[in-house]
Each structure stands twice: as structure tokens, then as C-alpha cells.
Amino acid sequence: GAGVSQSPRYKVAKRGQDVALRCDPISGHVSLFWYQQALGQGPEFLTYFQNEAQLDKSGLPSDRFFAERPEGSVSTLKIQRTQQEDSAVYLCASSLVGQALSSNQPQHFGDGTRLSIL
């Protein structure tokens, strides 16, 4: 597809379950970002990949959050032992170039996964 694709669109899980969220970036985009957006807030950075390398995971809120991009394209964000505070929209974004240039490149967002933890 032409844009960033995320799945599932909606995910409901019981507290304590593990969830996996998928992001398929724009083809050829080097940089991939995950963000978390709570209701009424702007997106907040979670982690950054340049190709398959995870260069920054400083925004991950706890060690229950894990992300990977093993072949430098599709990425998965996994949340283990989900808690109610994990309920949010998880957005993936990609941009064309890698770091050192990526700060000047606009990021293109997928439509997000809305996660609800019961």
C-alpha cells in the first residue's frame, strides 16, 4: 500500500494478557517510530528503528514493552502482562531517511491501534 499500515485497528485484552501490534511502514522508509497517544494528549515517543537496528528505546514505559523490526521493514510492538494504564492508541510512523537527516524529514503515520485493557 501507499501508506503506513497498522493492525489490528482495535484490540481489547484482559489485564495480564500479552498483546502484539503490527506496523507495516511505507516501502523503502528507513526510519520507523512508535508513539503512544492517550486521550486528549499528543503522541508520545516510545522507540525508534533505523532499518533493523533499534537505536532508541528511551520512551518505552517499562520492561513489559518490547519492539522489534527484524528485517528492517515490518515492526511489532509487544506488551506483556498488560495493565489498564496501557490503554491508549499506539501509532507507528515512518520516514524516508535515517538519523542525522531524519530530523528534517516529515513522518507519516499509520491509523493506529486502539488498545483497551479491561
Next chain:
Amino acid sequence: RKEVEQDPGPFNVPEGATVAFNCTYSNSASQSFFWYRQDCRKEPKLLMSVYSSGNEDGRFTAQLNRASQYISLLIRDSKLSDSATYLCAVPRGSQGNLIFGKGTKLSVKP
């Protein structure tokens, strides 16, 4: 000062009005800035990129004031379809992960 701050609004304006939002940022070294538009329950969509003093695209104008560390977004001749939340974003560091403001909500009324 927070890294990126916006007036949350809401701004309620009639069709045809001109409206402006400000966004202040704390990092004086920032070189690029972005305005995104986000509709309810949708993803942010890039509206404008700002790299120098400003940018203009049709009814939309973004201006950068480095001395006072803010960027503004001006919308002329507002349309009903402009109703949305407008997010200001500033890249952090070389990798460019975006720091977003909380967004400014605009509601254009008939």
C-alpha cells in the same frame, strides 16, 4: 517550560474567519518544525513543514519566530472541514523522534 506547548482551545470560529494558533518550544537549537492535523479517532496527518522563517500553502501559513521560540499556524477563510485538532511537533536530536504538543482543537461553525 515544557518542550512543546500549545493552547488547547477549543477555538470556536464561524466559517470564513481567520484563526491563528501558537506553539512554543524550549530547545533553541531546533531547526525544523511540523504542523499535523488530527481528526477525531484518526491518525495525525502532516499539514505543513517549517524549516526557515515560514511556509505557505493555500489558506494555511506557518511562521517561525526563533527569537521568541514559537511557531504559529494561520488559517484564512476557515471551512467547516478545517474542524480538527492541530498538533505542533518538534524533532528531538538527530534521529528526529517528534515531541508533540497536546494539540489545539478548532471547531468551525456554519
